[in-house]
Amino acid sequence: MSDIKVIEREELKEKPQGPIGFGQLFTDYMFTMDYNKEEGWHNAVIMPYQNIEISPAAQVLHYGQAVFEGMKAYRQGDDIILFRPDENFKRMNKSNARLNIPEVDGEFLLDALQQLVRLEQDWIPSGQGESLYIRPFVIATEPYLGVHAATEYKFMIILSPVGAYYGDDQLMATRIYVEDEYVRAVRGGVGFAKVAGNYAASLAAQTRASELGYHQVLWLDGVEQRYIEEVGSMNIFFVINGKVVTPELNGSILPGITRKSILQLAEYLGYEVEERRIAIEEILSSEYVSEIFGTGTAAVISPVGSIRYKDQEVVINDGVTGPVTQRLYDEYTAIQEGKKEDPFNWCLKIK
């Protein structure tokens, strides 16, 4: 493992006291590297967290050529672990490929990330549901107004200590609004990739759902507006006749790493699991859907208490967390927090 150049800062920031929130607080250092045609990815450096300088003609500002990832570091007693970070760099390269962004070297970045997190270990909070959120991202920096795959990029990793997504009540059952007008993604598009534009396109629906008193939007497929895809920034699961069911990956759904892990864990725990197409009517009409929950790095596992589609509102499991959701949550977070053995080798110990 080669050491990455570090530019030190003169003074460290104050660490936060009290509740941390999500994504507004950043640590002392960040990792950056640049790309151009001649040198490829180069100039890797860990430097003080600071504003960057960018041309007003940089392609990312006009054409949204940008991808990102999200993962977490946890404290396990005196140890620090990264949760499945190799999966994130693999997915980043799939996003890169879709947007014609040059591939990054996942192994090199995994080294760089470990060095960065070790340097910043005092920023990893240790409270219930707390962790260090890690945001790697790539932006097109070439100053050129023609629409083309840029020839210059910047890759960065920034770090943000985060609390539980929904504050104290991690397992608060959420209210979900099924979007029947706006569409997030369609096959042939970029829905399967973690690209910037997907999120801008989702804002109007999320804003409307919030105004109506719902926590999240449930997206339907773009072609028929009938098959369930995913929630804001989570994949979605249903407990149907005791079976753990989730929409199959179809090109417009983001292949969540939590989704993949929960499928593995559920099977390991003895549940039958299934990935298939799920029509919205099936969920609304059937008595046999006993639980619904979302999965994602930020919120981990988030139970769904009710779901609204057009004029119909369906309450799930009396609006409280069901037993399968609870069990998966307990087992999953126990692995992340080092309280149970990790049979899948998900946790990469870095200290």
Place this chain on the structure above:
Amino acid sequence: MSDIKVIEREELKEKPQGPIGFGQLFTDYMFTMDYNKEEGWHNAVIMPYQNIEISPAAQVLHYGQAVFEGMKAYRQGDDIILFRPDENFKRMNKSNARLNIPEVDGEFLLDALQQLVRLEQDWIPSGQGESLYIRPFVIATEPYLGVHAATEYKFMIILSPVGAYYGDDQLMATRIYVEDEYVRAVRGGVGFAKVAGNYAASLAAQTRASELGYHQVLWLDGVEQRYIEEVGSMNIFFVINGKVVTPELNGSILPGITRKSILQLAEYLGYEVEERRIAIEEILSSEYVSEIFGTGTAAVISPVGSIRYKDQEVVINDGVTGPVTQRLYDEYTAIQEGKKEDPFNWCLKIK
């Protein structure tokens, strides 16, 4: 009209000699203004063209919350005109609304733009097909990793002198590749808005088409992948039985200002015009499509010489510019260049 504060630069740049190209060269000054919740849009200033400073957590870099516009200033002898700039600011506000970006004041910006272009008038080239390309855009600058409509933005206008889009041969007939796998936009999405993410999503198809020897991609609708939508950064027109026909606006097509103007001009010149759904088979099978051309601010009018769909390649009008295309091009550019009277009041004289 209130004057906007100007910060002067010490030295002006060299003006270009010889062919100018597109979108790589920027003038001496730019316009910027900022938005926050307390002050709304404020801090309007014309300043030296320069890099901007931005937080690595700025929402535009992660979630693509960004919109832009493209328009042109032309020399007409000693005069300088802007071509339908009010339409661009109107469209920008439609894009803003779709991405939950606060509205901009079109009238104020029109004043600001005039002041900026007057200051930069020596940058407007006067050769055949040359003009000053004007790029207004808005980016979300709030440093926050939660996915939400940002609370801070920057609006900017940058200017770039440009040559004819396809170099010397403005009316070179282009070869078009009909994309049957990738999808650009779908109803319910953001296709009708000029938002950054649409362009990143289009790169893979454009790259493949280029590799296969085609100039541009022709997009089909996202639901059935059957109805013609538009080309890379142009709307598309067909001459069918002498009639000028273009796809109707359906929520996934960008409502081009050139498209709107050409519909008006064609009608004025006595052509029958029609906006309707056009299936790809209709174009491929019929002998009655005599001409095809694209329309857009950058390329103005661009004849299509051949069109490929799956394994079929159809040559249009023997691969050369047809008479209707030529006539519309001549009349349209004559209005822009002040060589003919402007019966529609499209040209806003600013000097």
